[in-house]
Amino acid sequence: MASKIEVKDLLEAGVHFGHLTRKWNPNMSPYIYMERNGIHVINLYKTVAKIEEANEALKKIAASGRKILFVATKKQAKDIVAEKVSNVNMPYITERWPGGMLTNFVTIRKAVKKMAAIDRMKKDGTFNTLSKKERLQVDRLRAKLEKNLGSIADMTRLPGAIFIVDTMREHIAVKEAQKLNIPIFAMVDTNSDPRPIDYVIPANDDAGKSIEAIMTEVTKAVAEGLAERKNEKSAEAKEAPAAKEETPAKAKKESAKKEEKTPAKEVAAKPAVEKTEEPVAENKAEAKEEPKAKKADAKAKVDDLTKVEGAGPKAAEALVAAGIDTFAKLAKADPEKIKEILTEASSRMAHLDPTSWPKQAQMAADGKWDELKEWQDNTKGGVE
Structure with a gap:
């Protein structure tokens, strides 16, 4: 678990410095x-609380295995973001935001x-068959693409979230993420509007030290999430062969116990009526126990609803609280009802469009993960 960030550390990094009072955005007053x-001086106690939440x-x-796209094209943030984010193998944009990066992802x-x-x-060897001029043109094109898109080469589908440094500068990225219901995390200064942002981190987004302090904490959290996923996978891989080995051994033990309980002499002495009655009674008891076990399993099982395109962590929490905790339940839910649940949970989720969620949930419930991924890749953020 990462150590909790302290106000003293943020103060030393200059995170509390805002903009001139005449340049402020009134929505940042809280x-x-x-x-x-x-x-203006930013309240660092609120910054710490918001960092922990984010x-x-x-x-x-x-x-959950989803990618988080980091965006920072301003000069003082470029190198810091590229260095920190590349350590956790997440995609990032530091040169310029290509228009339609999310809305025209295909x-x-x-x-x-x-x-x-x-x-x-x-x-x-095909490259060597080209003329000198053509090779030069291809090399230039490759260099240009590498500069602008090389850092997102591994991002094969829309990101699960987007983290932005300076929402004023990256306003197009904010609008695209909003349109596709992608959760937005951002460093927001006193001159910016925090309303479109799902997870606001009030901080100085101009100073290099301030950006580095916030990015360090954020990437630590991402690294922890990736480590958890790795541990879960390794645990599952160990459990699978162990379960296979246990089943034959258990079967042998159970058969041995049954033989001990009913020796040959006792079976011969008992009348035929008793032979039929005992297994029936056992079957009835087993039949009663099975539904109970199934109910217990059903209660314990809660699906990861964030795998549905457009449903972020907060939306998933709201649905689970409302009793829609599995893909099967979400598949049967009415989009209008889902919209009501989200709006009641938080006014910030009122812009979400859950029209396609039941369809995606049905594919997930049926175990058609490849089909779901293909559908999400071909559609724009889960919107048909």
Whole structure:
């Protein structure tokens, strides 16, 4: 578990410095502590609380296997974000935000595949058959694609969340994520509007030290989520062969016990009526116990609803609280009813469109994961 960040650390990094009072956004007033020398000071106690909240959500998303896209194109944030995020193998954009990066993801994927095609040309010798001018053009195209899209080459589907440094500068990214119901995490300064952001981290988004302090905490949470996922997978891999070995051994023990309980002499002495009555009574008892066991298993089982495109951690929590805790239940739910549940849970989820959620949940309930992934990749953020 990562150590809790302290206000003292944020203070030393200059996270509390906001913008000039005349440049403020009134919607940031809940996160502003005071005004000094014409500059707003951010309440760092609220920043710490918001960092913890965001980290918990990011940890869950990382543990579920979804990617988190980091966006920071401003000069002072580029290198910091690239260094921190590459350590946890997450995609990031630090050069410029390509228009339609999320809303036109299919086209972006084609550009990424073009890089792979050029690499294959160089390996199989096709590249050498081109003229000198053509080779130069292909090399330039490859360099350009690598610069703008090289960091998202492993992102084969829409991200499970997006983390932004400076929402004013990356306003197009915010709008695209909003349109596709992708949870937005962001460092928000006193001049920005926090309303479109799902997880607000009030902080100075201009100073390098401030950005580094926040990014360090965020990437720690992502790393924890990835470690949890790795441990779960290794535990499952160990349990699978152990279960196979146990079943024959258990069967042998049970058969031996039955033989001990009913020796040959006793069976011969008992009348035929008793032979039929005892197994019937046992079967009845077993029949009563089976539904109870099934009910207990059903209660214990709660599906990861964040695997449905458009449903973030908060939306999943609201659905589980309302009793929709499995893919099968979500598949039968009415989209209008889902919308009501989300809106009642939080006004920030009122923009979510759950029209396609039952369809996706049905595929998940049927175990058609490849079909679900293909559908999510072909559709724009789960919206047909």
